[in-house]
Structures are given as structure tokens and as C-alpha cells.
Amino acid sequence: MHVYQILLSLSVIRYVVADNPTANVSSGTLVGRSVEFSHEDVDITRTLYVFKGIPYAAPPVGDLRFRPPQQVEPWEGVYNATEVGFACVQSISPLYSFGELLNEDCLYLNVFAPVTNSSNLPVMVWIHGGGLIVGSGTNGGLYDGTVLAAIGEVIVVSFNYRLGVFGFFATGDKHAPGNYGLLDQIAALKWVKENIAAFGGDANKVTIFGESAGSISVEHMLLSPMSEGLFHRAIMQSGTSSIFGGPRVDAEGQATLAYGIGNMLGCEQDNTEDLVRCLRTVPTEDFEPILNPEEGMLATIPGIDPDIGINPYAPYFDGQLITVVPSDLRNPGTLNKTGVDILIGANADEGTLLFPYVVPFQFNATEITLSRAVFEQYFSAFMFGSFKSNPTILDAIKLTYVPWEDADSDDANYAEAFSQMQGDHTFVCPSDLSARAYAQSGANVYVYHMTHIPATWLTGLPWTKAGHGEDLPFVFGLHFSPVYTWTMPAEEVAMSRNIIRYWTNFAKTGNPNLPESEANSSLADWPRFEVPGLEYKELSLTMENKRALKARECALWNDFIPKVENREDEETATEPNEGDNGKPPECTAGAIHAAGVTVYCICALLLLPSLLVMPASPEYIL
Incomplete structure (x- = not known):
């Protein structure tokens, strides 16, 4: 029996009277805890009021399963908001086994509010990652908001949302339209808008931010008409809605x-x-x-591709919450929130996320060696899109990434080629596509690329280098955390403080740079991303500014490959079928979008969109 098999009769509402901070929200009165923050490596001492386990929607159980979140029933007395609520039912993964109890009754959020003289503090709402199948708003302290709130002087909100089958099961019609996990996110943002003033926050200065699947979610919020007016800035860390071809459409x-x-x-x-x-x-x-x-x-299960594995619980193009597919980002006028400021980026070695799937898992290795034979075997296995069977496109990808100067050698190492190819394809270049789209729509955009290889890795594996998720300890200031044990060398402590400043400055003003009145020569100015110009910030010990990040590689993924696919689709659509009197094949689905490109002729034997998802495992942290 797993930990989520908890009797629903257990009460999650605890009534107390205590000499602790209280807040009056729409459903009743909360009591939280007062926390004192200080650390020997930071010159700040601050009191925070912390409220945890606040219900922001009714328990999605029984008849409310597979339905949009419903309003919380008001309670009498004082609600004890001093402990995190249940995490949502999910796949079992060692990376997310932090002792949190799992239950379908899981729609809870947490508020970390610094005590200041201001009554209108900026608000940062964190959307956690985990492939939309694992994770929670706190992840056992990894996402604790204490440090961000204390050092950055912002209010931090984190929350749970439904995951996996409970969050994304869909029938393709009105009886189960799907996207409940995303609807939960919208419900949490509505709760923030309605109640954050009770904690000293400004409902008109809300920034949403997330990493991996959390970042994918952030872009869905950016593109959805249903989240209009609920936030004003967005930070996207290693994830966009176009990853794995975007939402299902079939x-x-x-x-x-x-x-x-x-x-x-x-x-x-x-x-x-x-x-x-x-x-x-x-x-x-x-x-x-x-x-x-x-x-x-x-x-x-019918409809599951046994070769690549299709996630049955992905976002679905429902025409209400999700109305945009990835290829629409190339079209002017697609974006409906052009007034939202954007900070977006990815890490330099995102592709190392996939190494455990192509080489034996090597806990003690400091470097991965990938032979040419293994590279060829897995070359296209982790790519999404119909181009996987297109020799012209595959040759172009090899031409771009294969280490040709050593390719004739039997002992050539293809590990870096594989890592960069997969990282660009899945994270870096989708981020470039989005950054360009937002900048060209008139949005205020800032781009980063984390190149620093940390002294300690979240995975504990040095060959991940600046891999997927390695920005998290710096953003959440784990070195300073009172609840998560993490130590950084002095130069990384400074880097973490700078990143916290950039992130919280952005939340305050829409610009990651310090105001002129607080100018600090040690914190280099972060240029705005524009087209042309293409300037970005390198997250490293020196925080240098650079330009044209992976421009050649992203031209391959974002321009060349879609053009080749569209050209071949058009040629196929105009070729007559034998025995059909010269008429083109009849289409039953019309012009729709799939696998990240426009497909103009989808006939009766339409395959499912290619949404590649690896098994729920310690290494997979999307």
C-alpha cells in the first residue's frame, strides 16, 4: 500500500488559537507561523509570516474528479495553516519522495511573506516542475520560498496542482475535456488575485515563474485567454509549450x-x-x-506507441484554455498578453538529462563517453516530430552536431554532440522561438543561458554539468535555506545572490537590473533581448553579456526543419493517388497542427501527436 492510500475521513482542517500571525481570506481566518531569517553569508535579518497548506479550491474527489476546480467552502473558526497540505497523487519517484503524504485532496498553497513597512509587495507565484506527473509546491523544501522572500523582499506563493491521470485525463469531448492541472493553476492565480492583499501583497504586481514542466505551464498561462489579468510578468526556466510538439490535438x-x-x-x-x-x-x-x-x-493501451512511449496525460487542445499550438508562435498577432514582461532561458547542458537512457547508469563517472555506434543507435530516438523518418533533415542535424574533426576516429566521443543536439532540440531552441515571438510582439523580454557548472549537482552526478534543473539551487538560494541542507563555495554564494537579485528585481519592475538609485557595479547590466540584437545574459560567476545564443543551431530547429516539412507536406498534398482519377487525397480533419509544425492534410488514419515522455524515473525531472 502506497502513502497516497490515506483515508479521506482524516481531517485536513485543524482549528487552533495561538499567538501567531493571522490573515483573513475569502474562506475564513488563517493562522500561520512567524519565522526569523538570517544567515552568516547574507547581511539581512528579516521576519517572515509563513502560511502553509491553505486550500485554494475544493477537494477534487468523488464527483469532482476530472472536473474543473470548484470554490472552497468557507470554514468557521481559525484554520491552522502551519503545515503543508497533501501533495497530489502521482507516480512514485525517488527524486520526489520527500515524505509528503499523497492524496487526491491536494489543492493547497503556501505563502511566504516578509514583514516590511510596505502593504503592496510584489508577488512571485511558483509553478513546480516534474513532467506534469510528479512533484509538489514545496518538494520537501527544495522550493521553500523563505530565502527568495527574505533577500528579495517579495511575497512567494507555491502550490500543488493535479498531476498525471488525475490532472490531464481527457476523452476528447465535453465529458472529460482535460487540462484540470492547468485549470488548478488558474484557480490558484485567482486565489492570489483575490486574497494576496491580506498578506501585504499587490495583486497588480504578480509574476509567475516555473522550471521545466512548471515553465511549460507558465507559457500555457501566457497563451491562454482564461488567465487574462491574473499576472503581469513571467519567468520561464527550461521549458516552453512547444516542447515535445506541444499539446495534443487529436x-x-x-x-x-x-x-x-x-x-x-x-x-x-x-x-x-x-x-x-x-x-x-x-x-x-x-x-x-x-x-x-x-x-x-x-x-x-490502444493508442500508446510502444517504441517512444506517449504520455496519456498531456495538455490537450481544448479550444478554451489552450487555443494556441507551437507553430502559431511564428505568426504575428498570436500572443494575447503582449503587455506581460518575459524572462526566459535554459541551461547549457540540458541534453545530459537523457544520458541514463543511452549509456549504463554511471554513478561514479566524472565524464560520459558515447561511441559513434551508440550515437547512431539513439540518434533520433529522443526527438519528436515527423521528421524522424526524413533522411534530409536527419543528415542536416548530423551535419550541425557531429564532431567531424574526430569523426573518423574509432574512439571519438559523441557525448557532447548528443547532449547539445538534444538540449537545443528540446529546451534551448524552443526558448529562442518563444523569446523571438514575444520580443517581436512588443513584449519586454530578457534572455539567459546558464553555463556555470555547479560544485554540487542536484542529481549528485558530475557529468550532468550545467544540466536540467541545476539553476534551482541558485534561484531558491538553497545555500541560505533554513530547511534544505546545501552548501556552496564562496563564488557560487555570490552568484546565487546575484540571480536572486535579478529574479526579484524583475518581479518588482519588469527589469532584472537594479534601479539606478541602487546601482551596483558588481552586478552587470542585463540587456533587453531584441530582434535583431539578440543579446542575453550568461548566468555564470562573471555574469557576462553575450549575443546570438545558438543562432545557427536554432535556425536549424526553428526555421529549416519546419520549412522542409511544410514543403514536403505541400508536395504530397498535390500528388494524385493512383485509382483516384487524379484527385488529391480527401481530408477529414482539415488543416490542423501536430508535432510542432502545420500539417495540412490529416486523413482517416491519423496518428497520435508525438509527445515523447520518458518513464517516471529518478533521472527524468521535466
Whole structure:
């Protein structure tokens, strides 16, 4: 029995009377804790009021499963907001096993508010990562907001949202439209807008920020008409909505997946209404085969590609919350929040995230060696998009990344080529696409690229270098954290303080630089990203400014490959089929978008969009 199998009769509302800070919110009175922050490596001592485990929506259980979040019922007395609430039910992963109890009743948030003379502090709302299948708002202290709030003098809010099958199950129609996890995020932002003044926050100065799947979520919030007016700035760390081809678009394929999942859970129905009604009665613990499948089990569900693994719980193009697909970012007028300031970037070695899938897991290695044979074997295995079978495009990718100066040598190491290829394809160049789109729409955009290789790695594996997620200890100031044990050398302590300043300055003003009245020569000015210009900040010990980040590589992924695909699609669409009197093939789905490019002719045997997701494992932290 897993920890999420908790009796729902356990009360999560605890009434207390204590000499601690209180706040009056829309549902009643909260009592939190007073925390004193200080650290020998920072010249700040500050009191914070911390409130944890605040319900921002009704428990999404029973008949509310697979429905949008509902309003919290008001409570009487004082609600004890001193402990985190349940984390959402999720796949079991060692990286996210921080002792937090799991439950479907999980829609809770946390507020870290510095005590100052100001009654209108900027607010930073954190959206956690984890591939939309694991994680929580605090992750056992990794995302504790104490340091950011104390050093940056901002209010930090973190929250849980529904994950996996509970957050993204969809039938492709009105009976289960999906995206409940994203709707939870919108509900949390509405709660902030309505209640943050009770903590000294300014509802008109809200910044959303997230990493990996949290950053993907941030861009969905940026592009969704449903989040209009709920935030004013956005920080995207290693993730965009175009990763893995973007949201699913195939309603028929989504229904096939839904029926397959229903069959696995004993809900064999012949229509989606009855299917969803049945699934709402399935006990939480019976979802175990879906949450933590045995090897190969998900491949038995109709609609799952056994070769690449398709995540059944991805965002779905519902036409209401999600109305934009990745290729739309290339079209002027797509963005509906041009007044939002943007800070966006990725890390220099994002592609090392995939090394455990192509080489034996090497805990003690300091460097990974990848032979040419292994490189060829896995060359396209972790790419999304129909171009995986296009020899012209694959040759162009090899031409760009293969170390040709050593390629003829039997002992040539292809590890860096593989890492950079995958990192650019999945993180760096999608971020470049978004940055250009926002800048050209008139938004205030700042771009970063973290190149510093930390002294200590979140994974504990030195060959990850400046890998996926390695910016998190610097952003959350783990070296200064009162709840998370982490030590940095002196030069990294300074780097972390600078990054905290950049992030919180941006939250305050829309500009990561210090105001002129607080100018600090040790903190180099961060230039605005413009097209042309293409200037960005390198997150390193020296914080240098550079330009044209991966311009050649991103021209390959963002321009050349889509053009080749579109050209071949157009040529195919004009070729007559034999026995069809010279007429082009008839299309039943019209012009839709799939796999990150426009596909103009989708016929009856439409495949599911290629959304590549690795198994839930210690190494996979999207």
C-alpha cells in the first residue's frame, strides 16, 4: 500500500488559537507561523509570516474528479495553516519522495511573506516542475520560498496542482475535456488575485515563474485567454509549450486512449459519458497500474506507441484554455498578453538529462563517453516530430552536431554532440522561438543561458554539468535555506545572490537590473533581448553579456526543419493517388497542427501527436 492510500475521513482542517500571525481570506481566518531569517553569508535579518497548506479550491474527489476546480467552502473558526497540505497523487519517484503524504485532496498553497513597512509587495507565484506527473509546491523544501522572500523582499506563493491521470485525463469531448492541472493553476492565480492583499501583497504586481514542466505551464498561462489579468510578468526556466510538439490535438486519438485506460481500470463502456462516470467511482489506490505501470504495461493501451512511449496525460487542445499550438508562435498577432514582461532561458547542458537512457547508469563517472555506434543507435530516438523518418533533415542535424574533426576516429566521443543536439532540440531552441515571438510582439523580454557548472549537482552526478534543473539551487538560494541542507563555495554564494537579485528585481519592475538609485557595479547590466540584437545574459560567476545564443543551431530547429516539412507536406498534398482519377487525397480533419509544425492534410488514419515522455524515473525531472 502506497502513502497516497490515506483515508479521506482524516481531517485536513485543524482549528487552533495561538499567538501567531493571522490573515483573513475569502474562506475564513488563517493562522500561520512567524519565522526569523538570517544567515552568516547574507547581511539581512528579516521576519517572515509563513502560511502553509491553505486550500485554494475544493477537494477534487468523488464527483469532482476530472472536473474543473470548484470554490472552497468557507470554514468557521481559525484554520491552522502551519503545515503543508497533501501533495497530489502521482507516480512514485525517488527524486520526489520527500515524505509528503499523497492524496487526491491536494489543492493547497503556501505563502511566504516578509514583514516590511510596505502593504503592496510584489508577488512571485511558483509553478513546480516534474513532467506534469510528479512533484509538489514545496518538494520537501527544495522550493521553500523563505530565502527568495527574505533577500528579495517579495511575497512567494507555491502550490500543488493535479498531476498525471488525475490532472490531464481527457476523452476528447465535453465529458472529460482535460487540462484540470492547468485549470488548478488558474484557480490558484485567482486565489492570489483575490486574497494576496491580506498578506501585504499587490495583486497588480504578480509574476509567475516555473522550471521545466512548471515553465511549460507558465507559457500555457501566457497563451491562454482564461488567465487574462491574473499576472503581469513571467519567468520561464527550461521549458516552453512547444516542447515535445506541444499539446495534443487529436480528439479521436484522445478518446481511444481514454477507453484504453478505462478498460485497464474495469470501466469497459461504449460511450465517454458512462466511461467518465465509472472512472469517478474507482478508488484512488486502484489507479496504481496507471500511476506506476510495470514495464511494457502502458504499451498495451490502444493508442500508446510502444517504441517512444506517449504520455496519456498531456495538455490537450481544448479550444478554451489552450487555443494556441507551437507553430502559431511564428505568426504575428498570436500572443494575447503582449503587455506581460518575459524572462526566459535554459541551461547549457540540458541534453545530459537523457544520458541514463543511452549509456549504463554511471554513478561514479566524472565524464560520459558515447561511441559513434551508440550515437547512431539513439540518434533520433529522443526527438519528436515527423521528421524522424526524413533522411534530409536527419543528415542536416548530423551535419550541425557531429564532431567531424574526430569523426573518423574509432574512439571519438559523441557525448557532447548528443547532449547539445538534444538540449537545443528540446529546451534551448524552443526558448529562442518563444523569446523571438514575444520580443517581436512588443513584449519586454530578457534572455539567459546558464553555463556555470555547479560544485554540487542536484542529481549528485558530475557529468550532468550545467544540466536540467541545476539553476534551482541558485534561484531558491538553497545555500541560505533554513530547511534544505546545501552548501556552496564562496563564488557560487555570490552568484546565487546575484540571480536572486535579478529574479526579484524583475518581479518588482519588469527589469532584472537594479534601479539606478541602487546601482551596483558588481552586478552587470542585463540587456533587453531584441530582434535583431539578440543579446542575453550568461548566468555564470562573471555574469557576462553575450549575443546570438545558438543562432545557427536554432535556425536549424526553428526555421529549416519546419520549412522542409511544410514543403514536403505541400508536395504530397498535390500528388494524385493512383485509382483516384487524379484527385488529391480527401481530408477529414482539415488543416490542423501536430508535432510542432502545420500539417495540412490529416486523413482517416491519423496518428497520435508525438509527445515523447520518458518513464517516471529518478533521472527524468521535466
